[in-house]
Amino acid sequence: MKSVILLVLLGLAMRCSAVAPASPIDSLRHELDTAPADTTRVLLLSQLAAELTHIDPLATIAYCRQALQLAQKIGFRRGQALALIRLGSGFREAGNYPAALYFGLKGLHLAEEVSNAPLVARGLNALGYLNWEQGNSRAALFYLRRAKAVAERSHADAVLTRVLGNIGNVYLQLHQPDSALFYSRQGLALDLRNHDLSSEVGDAAMLGNIYASLGDxxxxxxxxxxxxxxxxxxxxxxxxxxAYLGQARLFYPSTGPPTDSALYFAQEALNTAQRGNYPRGEYEAAQFLATAQAARHDTAAAFRFQQLANITRDTLFSTTKLAHMQALDVGERLRLGELDVQRVQAATHRRQIWLMVTLAATLPALLLLWRYGRLRQRANQQLNAQNAQLEAQRDELRATLVRLEATQAQLVQSEKMAFLGELTAGIAHELQNPLAFVKNFADVSTLLVDDMAGEPTAAGDGGQELLLAGLRRNLREISQHGQRATSIISSMLARSHGGPPPPHLPTNLNALALEYLRLAYQGMRAKNKTFVAARSTHLAAHLPLVPVVAPDLGRVFLNLFCNAFYAVRQRQQCGEAGYAPAVHLSSRLLPSGHIEISVRDNGPGIPAAVRACIFQPFFTTKATGEGTGLGLALAHDIVVRDHGGTLTVDSCENEFTEFIICLPVPDVLPNGAAMGHAMAAT
Structure with a gap:
């Protein structure tokens, strides 16, 4: 009894706090007193109706009707859509579900016509809430998910805060409390951020229901x-x-009769619903009280509350069903009437056609039969001619097919021979450099042997040792370049047969480039004893090791260096005053994590028309017998296809040509040894 008294006192205190006037509603009514009959008044009426939806639904309906009439009068379509949507919400709170559905759908369609995304989201949310109240969970979830997507796209937080809470309501109705808790929490947080008190109190009460279903x-x-x-x-x-009904359920034990607290809160829920004209709340509270009084064996009270629940249920659902049946009946009658009219019109049309055909066929029947025979005979003749023509075309196609098969066989053989020629040309081009080095070192070794044979013994052992050391060095070079030639042949043959690619090993690119710069210069000097060119390098220190196929990438460097020395020699031979041949090698680490290596010469440059073709196979600007046109094409394939990098060219005629290699660097490899900055000139 003490707890009941405390609860009564708490209720009285809370009611006393309701004496304060609802300032937003009063301010809206005050603004309406002076508002002109334009769009502003439509929006004020709609906003006032929205504020009264959960307080006085009958007043909401009245204000929405005023807003709708004024919006129609002044042609304010957005205002019409807003008034229709809120009119549907008013009818929903008043328990008139068919009217709520009718006006809600009408408002949604008008909002879609005026392309107002927030209004579309509001209309979808209203229809979802309506279906939830009727127990149509799947339909409610369909509308609410669409409302959520539209509200998020249009950043309509004022609608989204209500949509999230309503989705939580539906998931609780579907007995999925975890999902309900997730969305209701999101809804309450957004309510507080947007200061939406109506949505806030509803989401808070629903969270109470969710935690009650979870046993907390x-x-x-x-x-x-x-x-x-x-x-x-x-x-x-x-x-x-x-909230009242949720607390009543909390005080209803699973076994035994309900407590006084349960009856008190249920009665408060009933009184509140009756004062606020909220039929659904009245039905749920009366149903709860009927069950509770029956459990306490108070038959009279149970009967009284059950009778009230039945009356309210009939108001909510039987009227709804009757309205739907009447709507379906009227729709069906209209449809049947339209079908009857269409059938009568179709029958009349058919009779007219048959009458005209009969009249037309009576007199000229013989003429039509004769003409039909002639047409049939002519059609047969044309069909026979077409058959003969098709037969001739079929024979011609067969002969063409035989010729095509023979041509295809010739093309396949030609393709094989072209591939063999390309492979042979590629191998020959790649072998030129190592075989030239082998020949040069062999010639030098021959001279050393001749010197040893002709040197007098009085010279002592010192001269012999120097000659032998040079001979050993040359033999090592001959062996290395012979191995390079073997490796090139093996690599080319493996590629032609589709064998496995060679392994990529961590390599110091600075050291590799310097080695092939030296070899290229020695090769050019061996061919032209008087040739001298300045070589400079600017190599970045601490470049990371890069996984590459060192022999293949060495062939790229060698090709670029040989082309550079060839270019500067060509310009030197033109006799240009003051010209000094120079080749520059540089490397750097880009912020993107790539390593850039450039080879620059001050030769004659490459014309713009030629630059677009230099990477094409068999394209060359060198004289006949000096180039195959495969060097840059193979270099491009090695860098781009085999190493995932890029090979580009920049040039200005009579100034410079620069080839730039850019290779990616994996993060997992350790940094290479510091190379430092080297500036050397020869």
Missing amino acids: VRQAQHYYRYSLRRSMGDGFTFALCR
């Missing part, structure tokens, strides 16, 4: 009391009913 009584009590405290001053009937 303490959290359920917390949110019920929170909703009651926030709802009481503004009279949000739906939230008060949820």
Whole structure:
């Protein structure tokens, strides 16, 4: 009894706090007193109706009708859509579900016509809430998910805050409390951020229901009391009913009769619903009280509450079913009437056609039969001619097919021979450099042997040792370049047969480039004893090791260096005054994690028309016998296809040509040894 007294006192205190006037509603009414009959008044009427939806649904309906009439009068289509959507919400709160559905759909369609995304989201949310109240969970979830997507795309947070809470309501109705808790928490957080009190008290009460379904009584009590405290001053009937009825269920034990607290809160829910004209809340509270009184063996009270629940249920659902049946009946009658009219029109049309055909066929029947025979004979003749023509075309196609098969065989053989020629040319081009080095070192070795044979013995052992050391060095070079030639042949043959690619090993690119710069210069000097060119390098220190196929990438460097020395020699031979041949090698680490290596010469440059073709196979600007046109094409394939990098060229005629290699560097490899900056000139 003490707990009941305390609860009564708490209820009285909360009711006393409701004496304060609802300032937003009063301010809206004050603005309406002076508002002109334009779009501003339509929006004020709609906003006032929205504020009263959960407090006085009948007033909401009245204000929405005023807004709708004025919007139609002044041609304010967006205002019409807003008034229709909120009119549907008013009818929903008043328990007239068919009218709510009718006006809600009409408002949604008009919002879509005017392409107002926030209004579309609001209309979809209203239809989802309506289906949830009727127990149509799947349809409700369909509308609410669409509303959520539209509200998020249009950044309509004022609608999204209500949509999230309503999705939580539906998931609780589907007995999925975890999903319900997720969306209801999001909805309450957005309510607080947007200061939407109506949505806030509803989401708080629904959170109480969710925690009650999860068995967390303490959290359920917390949110019920929170909703009651926030709802009481503004009279949000739906939230008060949820909170009161939720607490009543908490005080209803699983076994035995309900407690006095359960009856008290259920009675408060019933009284609140009746004061606020909220039929659904009245039905749920009366049904609960009927069950509770029956459990306490108070038959008279149970009968009285059950009778009230039945009356309210008939108001909500039987009227709805009747309205739907009437709507379906009227629609069906209209459809049948239209079908009857269409059938009569079709029968009349057919009779007219048959009458005309009969009249037309009576007199000229013989003429038509004769003409039909002639046409049939002519058609047969044309068909025979077409058959003969098709037969001739078929024979011609067969002969063409035989010729095509023979041509295809010739093309395949030609392709094989072209591939063999390309492979042979590639191998010959690649072998030119190592074989030239082998020949040069062999010639030098021959001279050393001749010197040894002709040197007098009085010269002592010192001269012999120097000659032998040079001979050993030359033999090592001959062996290395012979191995390079063997490796090139093996690599080319493996590629032609589709064998496995060679392994990529971590390599110091600075050291590799310097080695082939030296070899290329020696090769050019061996061919032209008088040739001298300045060589300079600017290599970045601490370049990381890069996984590459060192022999293949060495062939790229060698080709670029040989082309550079060839270019500067060609310009030197032109006799240009003051010209000094120079080749520059540089490397750097880019911020993107790539290593860039450039080979630059001050030769004659490459014309713009030629630059677009230099990487094509068999394209060369060298004289006949000096180049195959495969060097840059193979170099491009090695860098781009085999190493995932890029090979580009920049040139200005009579100034310079620069080839730039850019290779990616994996993060997992350790940094290479420091190369430092080297500036050398020869």
